[in-house]
Every structure is written in structure tokens, then in C-alpha cells.
Amino acid sequence: MVDADVLVVGAGPVGLTAASELRRRGLACRVVDRLPARLPYARAVGVQPRTLEIWDRMGMVREALETAVPMRGQLLYVNGAEQARIDLTLPPDVPYGFAALPQYETERLLEELLERWGGHIERGTELVSFEQDAEGVDAVLSLSAGGTEALRARYLVGCDGAHSVVRKGLGLSFEGAALPEEYMLGDVEVDWDLPAGYGIRSSHVVDGRTDDLLVCIPLPGHGRYRMSMLTPPELSLAPQRTGQGEVAHGLSGDRGPQPGIEHIQAVLDRLSPRPTTATSLRWSSVFRISHRLVDRYGEGRVFVAGDAAHIHPPTGAQGMNTGIQDACNLAWKLAAAVRGRAGEGLLASYDAERRPIGEEVVRRTVRHARGGIGSDADDPDTMMRREAQLLVGYRGSPLVAPDGSSHDGPAPGDRAPDCGGLTYALATFPVRLFTVLRGRDHTLLLYADHEEQTDRFDEVWAAAARAAPGLLNACAVLAPEVRAPGLRLPAVHDGLDEFRSAYGARGGEAILVRPDGCLGLRAAPATGPELRAHLEMLFGRDAGPGSD
Numbered sequence: 001m002v003d004a005d006v007l008v009v010g011a012g013p014v015g016l017t018a019a020s021e022l023r024r025r026g027l028a029c030r031v032v033d034r035l036p037a038r039l040p041y042a043r044a045v046g047v048q049p050r051t052l053e054i055w056d057r058m059g060m061v062r063e064a065l066e067t068a069v070p071m072r073g074q075l076l077y078v079n080g081a082e083q084a085r086i087d088l089t090l091p092p093d094v095p096y097g098f099a100a101l102p103q104y105e106t107e108r109l110l111e112e113l114l115e116r117w118g119g120h121i122e123r124g125t126e127l128v129s130f131e132q133d134a135e136g137v138d139a140v141l142s143l144s145a146g147g148t149e150a151l152r153a154r155y156l157v158g159c160d161g162a163h164s165v166v167r168k169g170l171g172l173s174f175e176g177a178a179l180p181e182e183y184m185l186g187d188v189e190v191d192w193d194l195p196a197g198y199g200i201r202s203s204h205v206v207d208g209r210t211d212d213l214l215v216c217i218p219l220p221g222h223g224r225y226r227m228s229m230l231t232p233p234e235l236s237l238a239p240q241r242t243g244q245g246e247v248a249h250g251l252s253g254d255r256g257p258q259p260g261i262e263h264i265q266a267v268l269d270r271l272s273p274r275p276t277t278a279t280s281l282r283w284s285s286v287f288r289i290s291h292r293l294v295d296r297y298g299e300g301r302v303f304v305a306g307d308a309a310h311i312h313p314p315t316g317a318q319g320m321n322t323g324i325q326d327a328c329n330l331a332w333k334l335a336a337a338v339r340g341r342a343g344e345g346l347l348a349s350y351d352a353e354r355r356p357i358g359e360e361v362v363r364r365t366v367r368h369a370r371g372g373i374g375s376d377a378d379d380p381d382t383m384m385r386r387e388a389q390l391l392v393g394y395r396g397s398p399l400v401a402p403d404g405s406s407h408d409g410p411a412p413g414d415r416a417p418d419c420g421g422l423t424y425a426l427a428t429f430p431v432r433l434f435t436v437l438r439g440r441d442h443t444l445l446l447y448a449d450h451e452e453q454t455d456r457f458d459e460v461w462a463a464a465a466r467a468a469p470g471l472l473n474a475c476a477v478l479a480p481e482v483r484a485p486g487l488r489l490p491a492v493h494d495g496l497d498e499f500r501s502a503y504g505a506r507g508g509e510a511i512l513v514r515p516d517g518c519l520g521l522r523a524a525p526a527t528g529p530e531l532r533a534h535l536e537m538l539f540g541r542d543a544g545p546g547s548d
Helices: 013-024 049-058 061-067 103-116 165-170 261-271 319-338 349-371 380-387 433-437 451-467 498-503 528-539
Strands: 004-009 029-033 073-078 081-087 121-123 126-132 137-142 148-158 174-189 198-206 209-218 224-230 247-249 284-294 302-304 442-448 472-478 491-494 509-513 519-523
Touching: 004 013, 004 319, 013 029, 013 049, 013 103, 013 319, 049 061, 049 319, 049 433, 061 103, 126 148, 126 165, 148 165, 148 319, 165 302, 174 261, 198 261, 209 261, 224 261, 284 349, 319 349, 442 451, 442 498, 442 528, 451 472, 451 528, 491 498, 509 528, 519 528
Parallel strands: 004 029, 004 148, 029 121, 073 198, 148 302, 442 472, 472 491
Antiparallel strands: 073 081, 126 137, 137 148, 174 224, 174 284, 198 209, 209 224, 247 284, 442 509, 509 519
């Protein structure tokens, strides 16, 4: 007997993303977290444009836009003098900018989304142990009311942080090291007149070596920032090193040094670009940064995501955002597996696609922690897109089709870009492509720049739908002059020619967009057999409804 399709351990942003995506697809998903309540700490605060695109697909971007504040850039000071002003500007084809949102607000929004899909968090419930076999996973939970519960699930996903019980239970290695510096964090308000929406990095440098540092990230609220700085000797964590993961006292009730407002004020007195007074200390902590990566992202029916799989310096706000993408990548694959529609290698592709991303992020953030974000040789546009996670993709993945033709747009494995100017026949206003894709899984886009190309679209769609029943949506995208009155497929007109331009689309082409916002296939001309072969590779041959 199976009690749940998937057991998700950990209700941080990564676990809540996984659970929401699983519940949205109709899976019986249980979410447990050892903490009795959400923590009121602004730990992960940076939200990347790519994450906002994911939240758009998930149906919660409006709530995020109404709660977050824009991150407009960063002001850099060295020895009291302004050295640079970096504006976080992105090209007009990118629909969302950089944002700052306290982690507890991110978790609140995701929890509300989970509840809209009928899920909830089982608080004060901790995974004690688990064993797996060929058919499922047997887990033992410690309950908030006392006692234990034996639970059987088809799959287990560990989103339980740097000290993950799931990772340890799988026996995965977590290789890496700790940086020598110790830092303290504080969530405070200041009364300076620096421009709103800009982060502050102020350092004291002697003979090329930084011996004092202040980093301030704006938060919602007047004059409110999360500040990080080097730890004074009296607050050192040195006697309490654990040797694994990020050490962070004060975040979850651990005993350890607690910086006071006076410690933060002392650093501001030395490094603030303007004389200012810190007030309203909401929380503080002392921590040491590690960089670690698992040797594999799962084994059998058990997987890890987020900090359970990779930890790294917070430079560039990559951690939580990378974990959210882990969860989105894994969720649609688990849903297919539970429905009995996972092709050979589908679940194994989670490690194949996401571990190289984790490895690259760890390597890059360590490099940036030592030399700064500007230490890379990339041109400014590439650097900005990389920091925004817009360049994350899966070219060469076993799940994406080879790109055998030339075009000016994204290749299979690349991020699917947005575009505007699309119009439905019954609407008097244009919509964006992301609006068409919102709330959908795999979506087949069939592009036509001549009417005769649409003659086979219904046939191509029927063949694709037979290969992936209930797993695929479709929409025709028609050039402005194309009229196809006999087309049964839903259709939009590319009224401003933006879709053709963004994708380098060719007449009669099929473009498959995956649930995680990447392209899975481009085929020109679109043919039913080519699509069917690709979909059968993803989902296997249809054996009718059922699960494993």
C-alpha cells in the first residue's frame, strides 16, 4: 500500500516549489518540515529574473511582484570613495528584472500556492530514516505530537538543507571546503540618503587585501537592508566548526554568538558611505561560507535538491534560485513517472541536467567571492544574463533533440524567450508568449508564415497528442498576414513579428517548450513521426492510464 506518491522533506523555497508543482499535476504529495513554524529571517533575499519567469509559469508571479522590491544595481566603495555604480539593466526581451524578497515572504507565497492546490505543510515532523526498494520508499517520521509514523511513498525528495538527512541516508558524498572568513548578518533600518533599490558594497583595502567589508541588500520597507560584514573576534565561530555545510547560528535556535545592534553600528561607523544610525534590529547571526556539491543528485527513487545538493558563497544570489530550478526540473519528471509515462532515462536526466548547473554555480560563486562579480572576462550583456540565470540550459542533454538546422534563435536545451504582440481572435488586446504558456506543461508551438503550412498542423498535433496523451498542449502561432479559418488548433497571431524574431522561427516549424521553460525540440518542417519519436523518448510508448 502506498500512502503518498511523493514525500518532500523540507518546506523551504525548494521543497515548497517541488510540492506545489507536484500538487498542480494532481499527485498525492506530503510535505514535512521539522520546524514548528516558518522562520522570520531574511536569509535568501535575491530573486533572479529566471525565477520570476518560473513563478509566472507556476501562477504566482503577480503576488511576487506586489511583495518584492526592485534591485536596481550596486554602489561600490573602496576606502570611502565611490568606485563604480553598476546598474542591473537587462535587454527589453527579458520580461522581469532583479528583485529582493525576504525568504520568509518567498516561503509564504509558495505555501499559499501549495494550499491553493490542496496541499499543506506537516510542521514539527522530521524524517528519521528511510529505505527504498524497486517499488517505493519506506520512511519513518517523528511527529510533532510525539511518536512516529511509518510511511510508504513512491518517491522521496530531500530539500532539507545543508545538513540533509536524505543526502546522508543515501550515502552521497558532499565534497568541498569552507572559506576562512566569518561573517555576521543583520536585518536593520538606516537613515542614509543613498538611492533606493541599490545594494551597497563598501570595503577597506590595504596593499590589495580587503580587511574590512560591508554589504547591504535592500529589503521591502523604508531604509531597510540585510547587512553582512566580517565578524569581530569576540563573535568568532572558531570553537564551533562542524566541518560540513554552512554554519549559521541564530537562524534556527542554535546556540551561538548573537551580534547586537552595537556590532553592526561599529561597522557602519567605519564603512558606511554616509553617516548613519542603525535601528530596528530584527534578527542577526554569525556564519561561515562553504562550497560543496554532491557526487550525484539521487539514487533509485530518492533525490536531493537545493542546499541538500549544493552550497556555495551567496555572491550574486544564486543559491535559492538554483534550488528552485532543481525542483521545477525534477517535478515534471516525477509526475510522468508516477503516471507510468516516464521514458527510459527520464528520471536519470535530473542528475544529467542539474548537476552540471550546480557545479558551474559553485565554481563561479567561489571565484566571485574571491575576485568580485566583475572578475569574469564576459562582456557586460553576457555577464548580466548569466547572473540573472537566463543562460541556464541543457544543450547536449539526453532529453533534448539535436539541433540539426541553422536558425537565429534559441537551440534545443536553451531557455525559451518571451515575446509580446500575440493576439487571440476574440481578444482586443495583445498578450505575451509567457501568458500563452502559463500553467501548462509541454507546449507544442507550430509556426506558419503561409496559410498552406497550416494544412498539416492538425494532423501533426493529433500524432503528437497520441504519443503523449494528457501531457501536451499545443498552439499555432501565425504570421500577421496568415489566415487559417479551418484550423482546429488554438491559435494566436504574431502581430508584431516578435515571435518570429525571438525564435528565428521558420514557416511550418514545430517548437516544443518544456515545463521548466527550456526548448526540447525544434523541427522544420514539423512532422508527426519526428515529434512522436521525441515524445516517446520522453514518455515511453502509451500503455494506457496507470502508474508504476
